[in-house]
Amino acid sequence: MLTQAIKGVKDILPSDSAKWQRLEKTVRDLFSDYGFSEIRTPIIEHTVLFARSIGATSDIVEKEMYAFKDQGGDEITLRPEGTAGVVRAYTEHKLFASQPVTKVYYMGPMFRRERPQAGRLRQFHQIGVEAIGVSEPGIDVDVLAALTELFTRLDVHGVELHINSLGCRDCRALYKAALKDFLTRKIDSLCPDCQRRVDTNPLRALDCKSERCKAATSDAPMMSEYIDDNCRAHFESVKQGLDDLGIKYVVNPRMVRGLDYYTRTTFEMIAVDKKGAQNAVAAGGRYDGLVEEIGGPPTPGIGFAIGVERLLMMLPEAGKGASNPMVYIAAIGGEAERFGQKLANNLRKSGISAERDYSPGGLKNQMKKADRSGASLTVIIGEEEIASGAAILRDMKTREQSEVKLDKLAEEIRTRAKSL
Numbered sequence: 001m002l003t004q005a006i007k008g009v010k011d012i013l014p015s016d017s018a019k020w021q022r023l024e025k026t027v028r029d030l031f032s033d034y035g036f037s038e039i040r041t042p043i044i045e046h047t048v049l050f051a052r053s054i055g056a057t058s059d060i061v062e063k064e065m066y067a068f069k070d071q072g073g074d075e076i077t078l079r080p081e082g083t084a085g086v087v088r089a090y091t092e093h094k095l096f097a098s099q100p101v102t103k104v105y106y107m108g109p110m111f112r113r114e115r116p117q118a119g120r121l122r123q124f125h126q127i128g129v130e131a132i133g134v135s136e137p138g139i140d141v142d143v144l145a146a147l148t149e150l151f152t153r154l155d156v157h158g159v160e161l162h163i164n165s166l167g168c169r170d171c172r173a174l175y176k177a178a179l180k181d182f183l184t185r186k187i188d189s190l191c192p193d194c195q196r197r198v199d200t201n202p203l204r205a206l207d208c209k210s211e212r213c214k215a216a217t218s219d220a221p222m223m224s225e226y227i228d229d230n231c232r233a234h235f236e237s238v239k240q241g242l243d244d245l246g247i248k249y250v251v252n253p254r255m256v257r258g259l260d261y262y263t264r265t266t267f268e269m270i271a272v273d274k275k276g277a278q279n280a281v282a283a284g285g286r287y288d289g290l291v292e293e294i295g296g297p298p299t300p301g302i303g304f305a306i307g308v309e310r311l312l313m314m315l316p317e318a319g320k321g322a323s324n325p326m327v328y329i330a331a332i333g334g335e336a337e338r339f340g341q342k343l344a345n346n347l348r349k350s351g352i353s354a355e356r357d358y359s360p361g362g363l364k365n366q367m368k369k370a371d372r373s374g375a376s377l378t379v380i381i382g383e384e385e386i387a388s389g390a391a392i393l394r395d396m397k398t399r400e401q402s403e404v405k406l407d408k409l410a411e412e413i414r415t416r417a418k419s420l
């Protein structure tokens with residue numbers, strides 16, 4: 001127990017972090033190009049925020065939240081997703097007062113108590129955007145363009161953008177009633193969860209992962225048959241906008257998403273060569289009623305969240321593990337060690353990564369460590385070198401060695417580092 005992390009929770013080790021950093025850098029550059037600024041909201045929020053926004057009868061709120069009473073008796077939850085917190089912050093800080101549209105992105109850990117499996121963790125990470133304040137379809141297109149461009153920049157292929165419209169509060173009420181009728185007739189074929197939720201939340205049956213529900217709902221009525229004129233026009237404009245930008249998509253009328261706050265445009269980025277429940281790499285949609293639902297002014301919004309672990313599984317190998325030092329300093333003897341410590345500090349201050357042995361053995365031993373460190377250059381320095389005022393500089397790839405004056409060493413390394 002003491003030496004084992006909690007089930008479904010993973011360490012990101014130094015050998016993996018280069019991949020994460022590459023992804024994060026690409027994302028930051030891209031979101032900045034598309035006009036999104038970073039927002040960092042707390043990992044804990046009041047439980048009621050999630051119950052109200054994601055929906056009390058959603059899987060997340062019913063079964064998956066890490067909710068607890070803190071020492072002061074407050075009901076707290078580790079965030080299972082990012083939108084609720086962003087919308088809370090937007091409302092709390094009245095961001096609507098300063099700009100007509102608020103475009104933000106976030107990245108960080110999310111928590112859901114699900115059954116752990118490949119691509120399904122209890123602490124996982126999402127990268128997401130929210131664009132709050134615009135109801136026009138142009139923003140839907142921009143958000144989808146940013147999502148698509150991210151996959152292009154990361155060189156990830158084999159994904160398909162699936163889109164659908166869930167209509168607005170009005171037309172969805174009609175659809176819900178029709179779906180409820182349909183499901184009531186099929187009630188015995190549904191899984192126990194969906195049977196229980198037929199009255200309160202019939203849409204969940206269409207998002208259910210159980211084979212029983214998938215089969216039972218194969219001929220269920222579709223939202224597209226109930227969508228009203230305004231919602232239909234909005235959806236048509238989104239599709240037109242995507243066509244204009246040359247963004248490919250598949251209209252998937254069955255897609256309803258698992259969170260209750262979605263309205264109108266909804267979408268998923270699906271990994272086409274992966275079957276089963278873990279194929280959605282990213283997902284999102286409009287949430288035109290959400291700001292008002294939690295107590296803000298009526299404000300439309302749209303966003304998406306990417307599952308970072310699932311996306312990383314699709315990234316082409318970066319081929320680089322933990323970062324290697326540029327220079328290794330092998331120092332033998334007290335005076336040489338002191339020189340080595342100063343040299344390392346000197347190099348690091350000018351932006352050159354330097355490593356050395358803190359309990360140095362003999363030369364052979366230190367050269368072995370220099371090799372293992374992956375350094376490009378090694379400085380070799382002992383009593384003799386200190387006395388003669390020149391150290392040996394070894395190129396670890398070509399194995400060429402040269403003598404460099406001690407007072408010129410840092411400069412020489414800087415010059416060589418530039419051409420490496």
Ligand code: ATP
Pocket residue numbers: 081112114119120121122124125126257258277278279280281282283284305306307308309310
């Ligand atoms: P799924 O249908 O796979 O359960 P979801 O609909 O619950 O996904 P969202 O809540 O929309 O997912 O979250 C957006 C993305 O976050 C998902 O597409 C997925 O990539 C990722 N994600 C969701 N839950 C997990 C998890 N438990 N572990 C890892 N990634 C996850």
Ligand code: MG
Pocket residue numbers: 258
């Ligand atoms: Mg889920």
